[in-house]
Amino acid sequence: MTYPADPSHGALVDELRRLRVEGLVGLRTLRPRELLDAAVACGLAPPGRAGPAAVEALVRRAVEELGGGRLGDAAAYTFGLRPGTRDWPAQDRRRRSAEIYGVSVDRFRKHYEARVLAETADAILRLAAPHHPGEATPDKAGPWHVVPVPIDSRTVPITVHTCSVDMLTGIDVIVSSANTYLELAHTFTTSLSACLRRAASRKGPSGEILDDTLARELSAWIARHGRAGLTVAPGTVVPTSAGDLAQRGILRIYHAAVVAPRPGTNAYDIDPAHISLAVANVFRLARTERTEFPELRSVCLPLFGAGRGGLAEDVSFTWIWVALAAELARDDGWEVHFVARYPDTARTIVDGLAAVTDG
Template identity: 45%
Template sequence: MASSLPDHASLLAELKEVRRAGLVRLRGRALPALESAAEAVTGSASASDSASASAPASASAPAFAFASASGSPGAAVEALLRLAVSRLDAGTLRTAAEYTLGLAQGTRDWPASSRRTRAASVYGVSVERFRKDHEVMVLGQVAEHIVRLVPRESGTPRTGEDEWSAGAHRSVQVLAGDRQVRLTLHVHPVDLLRDVDVVVSPVNVHLALPEPYKSSVAASLRRAASVRGVTGDVLDDPLHDELRKWAARHGTAGRAVLPGTVAATGSGALAAQGVRRIYHAAIAVPRAGTNDYDVLPADVTRSVSRALALLAEESDRHTPPLRSVCFPLLGSGRGGLPYRVSLAAVWAAVEAELARRAPWDVHFVVRAPEAAALVERIPAGI
């Protein structure tokens, strides 16, 4: 097994090289991060096969691919890419990744320009827009799944089953003021939430939601809240439309709101899952001339305090009253805050509210096992 684990940035840089070169031209290219990851996952798959040799034949296709590719770095890298892409959400994201990297049937020898053109058509955007935005997002998602697949230092692979082994819903007992309070931790995508009255969603200070095909919390909620026809076409985009109305009503249309502002909307189709309100927390400040954002922990804390105050204002206007609220780790995505920093900023406001005996049922929703572990350690101090 490789002595050091490849990081996301190194993997992303090499994925861009794979995109340029194509699968048929990988031989002889220096791809140390991808080769290290492939070696680690190959070793893990081989160990798993040996341990289950006496079990009925049910080995996965990816494990077989790694076993057969063990003698060729290029083949092992290709097998790793196929495994990582298979973990992506089915649909536009996975299809675009397959075309981008030449994994789609019949495309492994296509020139980079042809693969990019086909991938752009998946999203219905121009090639240039795809190059600047979607392609970076797609390759970033592939890199993220490779990181999850690489075994930990203990030698245990980061499989999907491992990430979910502790359960998708967990309770955490914490001391708030002079009383014990139960938090609920959800370790799954935000759009799978059920029966939580309010979900807090990060947004930029222009209250502009990301496109629904993206992978962020805000994009996932926008996608899940949309009303679709029998063919899958979007008939109504309520979160986007209600945010525009909110901005017009408060005189902020066309300009940024102050960081920490919270705009409340309905939940669209999510109402069928028991989610009744979405609180959009404006924490991300676009950095001029880039696609990046700046997020300050103080603004995260301010937005959480405002969301809880808004919950108190709105609660009794609904039947039954609003009582539960769910927070992601605000600012830990494109905002760039480390999980620990984001959690500390969120918890500072939540703990203060619970300490004054507020009646709210507080939930956290995360995807990464590392983030879940941090939430579970709140009682011991973040």
């Protein structure tokens, strides 16, 4: 596996100029090669797997690197990064940027816009320069590891990410392990559920939570289905929006109820068979939601029950794979990811996929 050469400043400026015209909504058709390569170099996507969400994340980081002020604000409007502006016509974004500099639209176009594009390209080069991570090896899961797995007569690449779940970018559906009461972990804890809850919430300037999005939407689902204070069947999967994680290209969060709180204790019970049921229900739900979200293609799974559930990681993977292999054999339109916070957990997943491949 090789990594791309350093991006060219001139080529980056040209691609940023086209992005200014098309806006973020045009990224799926632009396919800007230099920006895609720079996103890989910055660690925003595995080699060969960068897409629109990774490019958007790259441009956002580059604009943040500009440090605010007139330059940073104008760049944010130029590319449609401000909330509510991603689908603004190019002329409206240019007009707003000109207002920030206090000049006419024509003056901004001829002088300041070129500065905005050049400075953004410089910021991308600064971000890309220190990276170029080494290829993952059998002894190191690294920030990601792509494992080619044979399914029937084809090979399916499965990506294992070693990171906090809120660092994922450009994955359509992230699946969270939930308890059968569908109650999320407290925001100050370290579980995957808590991390997603924090990252998806809308926050104020001091970091205060203004909208606890996932908790609010799960509560609404519970009320609609008459389950307040009651459990749902193990294996149930409930969808919510991604809240603020939409800024990282995440479309949906699926909450899979796989662990059952043990009454009168702080412990949980888990039947491994419910893991397979939850995985099957994840893909069943995603196929259903494609009527509203036709772009749903990629799904990221954790090792269900391997945290507070107390299930051994290799056992969790085995029961996930029972259902996952069946889903991939049925439908070749899915891109599958796993996420693990710690390298040892990622190692378990990579080893499990390798064993499937060898077997």
